Amino acid sequence: MSKRWVRRPEGSNWGDFGDDDQIGRLNLLTPEKVRQGLAEAQDGITFCLSLPLDYPGGDVANPRRHPPRLFGAMHGGQCFHNHARLVPGTGRRSVVCDDAVLLSTQYSTQWDSLAHVGAEFDADCDGVAEVVYYNGWRGGEHIVTPPPREDAEEWALHEGVSAGPLGIDTMAATCVQGRGVMVDLFERFGREHHRVGYDELMRIFDDDGAEVEPGDMLCLCTGFDELLLEMNRAPDPWRLHNSCAGLDGSDSRLLQWITDSGVVALISDNRAVEILPPSPGAASTIHEHCLFKLGVPLGEQWLLSPLNRWLREHGRNRFLLTAPPLRLPGAAGSPVTPVATV
Template identity: 85%
Template sequence: MSTKERKLGKRWVHRPEGSNWGEFGDSDKIGRLNLLTPDKVKQGLAEAREGITFCLSLPLDFPGGTVGNPRRHPPRLFGAVHGGQCFHNHVRRSPDGRIRSVVCDDAVLLSTQYSTQWDSLAHVGTEFDADGDGVAEIVYYNGWRGGVDVVTPLPRLGAQDWEQFEGVTAGPLGIDTMAATCVQGRGVMVDLFRHFGREHQRVGYDALMRILDEDGVCVESGDMLCLWTGFDEILLEMNKQPDPWRMHNSCAGLDGADARLLQWITDSGVVALISDNRAVEILPPVPGAPSTLHEHCLFKLGVPLGEQWLLSPLNRWLREHNRSRFLLTAPPLRLPGAAGSPVTPVATV
């Protein structure tokens, strides 16, 4: 890439095949969330007819253990400490010894993608020759660079696993950039459980189109697409004692190796894909798969992914009332530089 092009803010000469890089501007950081326009927000608000709300988050200490992902740990909650004192049930007294107040402050050590969560656009990139010079470099959505924009410091000597890379930043693609958009609009529910039960099934283009047609579900550009598989109920049943086989062999998920499904995601204009399962798609992909849904959505299209959401109560209500659309409000934590975030989404019907 020429010096002139860098000065003009261009980060790439070639974009990946099938990507939308540049379509929202050379400096775009939010991808398809650009389609959450005021009109789309009003469409979502129009679905809030009854004023009934649903919390779409699991308790953040679910699923329990590290069976789901060995690098993601349950949250550790502890009392805030100052001057050697734990400020939990901490009695504050006046100079004459009378109790003025009792205080509870706490702190948490949290894997940001442990439970109900968003993947930011910095969660998955790839090595790709964006410069067109024959040398692949680490790049993320819209050409933002690993080591330049998405930065990991060198490990500190003697540090523990949870300390050694302190100071990482996802830069312009961080979850705080997503949070600033407010992430509010129209959600659309697809009930995969109704068609597959708890069968571990890869759902490709043909199956998804059949389900949308049979259930009368209409997906439009700017919608946030939710897929209920029944996996959230399995997580709750295991009660933080997850069984490895059930964790990795239960319920449906999208087939990220199905090229026609990926093209439909491109053509549909959906701004986010959300599921109650572990990864929206079933991972690992089939052997020899040229891509994954994560790469297609996060790296090529700028479509954030929501995983391990609590969708079952909302899905039941929608089915009982012959509806599939609702108002969805789901901003992540505005945590500067994070590549993912816990989320407590709210659906209103």
């Protein structure tokens, strides 16, 4: 395959893992990193890190994303839910439940794939910025949106979209298992809506004796997960958008630390890892820096508080993390049911 770009964005790692790389820093999830994660599974205790997938509730968090619609599978005009049918050759009847779901892939606990955020950038030096994603994969050529269908329902207007080589299925094939490192922001800031920059994050690392090494997955506990659970699928818009800490994507030193640290994923229990919208005049966001420049996937709205409390009570901050997304070809994001083992 011919190279898709002549120049890469400043501060990016395009090409470092090969001209046709599709998984970014997940390349650093080596067998050694998996073994390091397994070494943290000392007590055999597991934690489910997913919210129920119908949280936060409604669409006030993001009007593009809606709660899942679960319905019985249909065949021949019949709903196959509590459906009794004759078992051939036995003279008896069995009962089956089959169902289906219409799901916004990034509504609740989720992964952002590398196709979630790109940029307009002149990668081929022809003087015209084009839509590109991590490692120069092109919008319209590799990440495809077909024209809308006038006769379709609203949800199917763009049926057939594909994130192509950067789809979540590419990430799923890596298995996404290794060592997680927890950072407790809730202990410092409670539910204060606070942008955490480089200096504060480094102080927290020092205070907690936390170390992040290349190939680790960094988790940020802010307490936002339990706030969502308390609102019980009826979120208050003001509290939803003005509660708990998040990273400050406008802090250039923080962005450089993400680059230098070698973390393979950033994960939080809040809505976006960072606080959005960014500070006025911000040159970048965590999303652009991680997904577009570095190939670092983002995990959002994970259930981290119970694990965080256990780790703090036991003087630990590392654990085995297993978190593959759905292997759904072409999707730009995915629900995930991560498991932490301590």
